[in-house]
């Protein structure tokens with residue numbers, strides 16, 4: 001299942017409805033752990049590039065925190081060394097964040113960790129989803145990743161990140 005929302009309350013509600021005790025959750029954009037703290041009894045791998053997040057997130061139990069940019073392959077590889085699959089992928093880079101970037105982040109991380117469920121907070125993606133009408137072709141996924149690409153392996157660093165995000169520091 002893939003769930004999309006914009007309001008952070010709905011994002012948290014969606015996530016809490018999906019997670020089970022003992023689940024492995026990868027959370028991208030955890031900030032100060034407002035959502036992470038609700039994931040009691042889960043093994044959480046949380047990533048954020050805000051310096052503010054470091055002390056707070058390192059102080060949480062059951063959380064392995066990585067300070068880094070989720071667009072970078074090295075950051076994904078660091079998580080992959082710890083865990084190769086997750087039950088739930090949660091992505092909140094900020095509700096108004098560029099939808100193209102959020103979709104690429106979803107594509108890369110979900111193709112790698114093959115979550116059963118993904119929860120995404122992003123206004124642009126929600127607007128697109130609510131507005132678009134698909135053709136009769138039956139492409140859909142019962143998983144938290146795109147089944148069309150499930151055999152593609154771990155995607156390499158996507159070139160567009162370099163082309164479209166000039167402020168990205170390596």
Ligand SMILES: C[S@@+](CC[C@H](N)C(=O)[O-])C[C@H]1O[C@@H](n2cnc3c(N)ncnc32)[C@H](O)[C@@H]1O
Nearest residue numbers: 029030031034035048049050069070092093094
């Ligand atoms: C709205 S906050 C997340 C709030 C959090 N999910 C919660 O429930 O409290 C968005 C977070 O995404 C992080 N973020 C944005 N772009 C990022 C990126 N490329 N890599 C890592 N973190 C990023 C920001 O640092 C910020 O902490």
